[in-house]
Amino acid sequence: MWKLILLELLKISRRPRTYIAFAAIWAIVALIQLALYVDGPKYMEFFLKDVADSFDIVGNPLNGYFVCFVILQTLLVHVPLLVAIVSADMISGEANLGTLRLIMSKPYSRTNILLSKFAASTIYTLILLLWIAFTGLFLSVVFFGTDGMIHAKSYEIIVLNGNDIFWRYLLAFSYAALALTTVASLGFFFSIFSQNSLGPIVTTMSVIIVMTILTTLDIPLFQRIKHFFFTSHMIAWKGFFEMQTDENGTALPGTIRNLSAILRSGVVLLGHIVGFVGASIFIFRKKDIVN
């Protein structure tokens, strides 16, 4: 099994499109960092316009932690596409090249082959996430320094202490790994139906875009059904940047406001992964690959 995974990783590493994702992430991150370096105060002003008349900000709110938060928020829309480029190509790419039958002639079960392919795409996703962590968090901290973080929500502002942020990022990135693996499993699921890569990649992205738009639209009908979309649960990483409060309303550092909701969302994503991969195996085992 491990040999199969290594083989799949080797295949992924040989494809030029694999590196497009790393280059694209570096470009997006660098552009956001440049923009915030030049026009950061104006960006902050926009978010804090309702309180700017009444409050002064003491400290350095435009620091690496804040920049990383902006980057993660922006990349949330783009990274699924980059993940889909590889995961949605895992089976369909073989079918397109005509190598699918050749692989199936090996002395491994279809389940093992499929699981190794999914494991390889998951490893690729995790490496991509590490790249985001390096460029988005590490480089932002190097360029912008560290301080407390202002997290502006639609109805409240959360201010986190500087020493209360890094562990939240570790959890947020771990959760993001789960979220992106869900996207990888969806792309993987679509890839078993197609003879070319483009179809599953576009279908995966379309599903994510439509669900994200429906989640974001503040319309009661969509608000009621949004919990059924896995995209609503993909952004639960933001929950790690919220704190519990005591009876006086004072925020408590070192706490997470609604950990059970985040865990629930995590279970939903995990269910999707198991569902998509299970369905892929179930369908692929019965799939006619001869014709």
Added chain:
Amino acid sequence: MMFRKFFFIGIAIVHLFIHPAIAQDAAALLEQVKSKLNQVEDYQANGTIKTDVVFMKVPVAPIESFYVKPDRFKLKRSNGVSLLPKGEAGINISSLILAGDYTVLDAGTTMLNKEKMSLVKLIPNGAESGIILTTLWIDADKHVIRKSSTTTRENGTFDLEMEYGKYVTWGLPDKVVFYFNTKDYKLPKGITFEYDDGSKPLELPKNKKGSVTIVYRSYQINEGKGKIAFTEKKGKR
């Protein structure tokens, strides 16, 4: 008829003599407060800050404050950012009392927390001041300001309450509570793209008063540390 005429003239004469005397008392009382505050050339103080605004979730945080006579004051927070209400004169009463040019009016006495206080009003001389009126609740025995209410041109009215302890001889409070009005806060969900964990959004009360409480643990007075803070790096406040 004649009696009523003399009565009113008498009242007017008494008022003419007594009222300046009262105003003079208020000015003298304020001078005593000022002389206490004037002992402090500069200070560096350590303490904690607690922000209580309904739409803000802010942890209690350590702060340092620096003051140089008469009106240089700044707050510094290590390892974090703070959102502090505008109106620095409000947070540091010394800046207002020692640097301001104003007319002093006596407003009698009143009770504050079951203690008798002298009420003094300060009206700034000159139109350029951002402050319209300041009312002070002065503890006439200890010669310290226990409460102030300041109405500004741009930032509304803010109140300041002070509690004194071991630094009362310098006129420096152990605890300062700054009350202010807050505005609405709202951002579109499409921009914040936030996670809905199922919890209900906050219901903002109609009376949107916020407060900032600073509790000072210690002061280092007249050791030049306040001055150093201003010469090292120009602060935000």
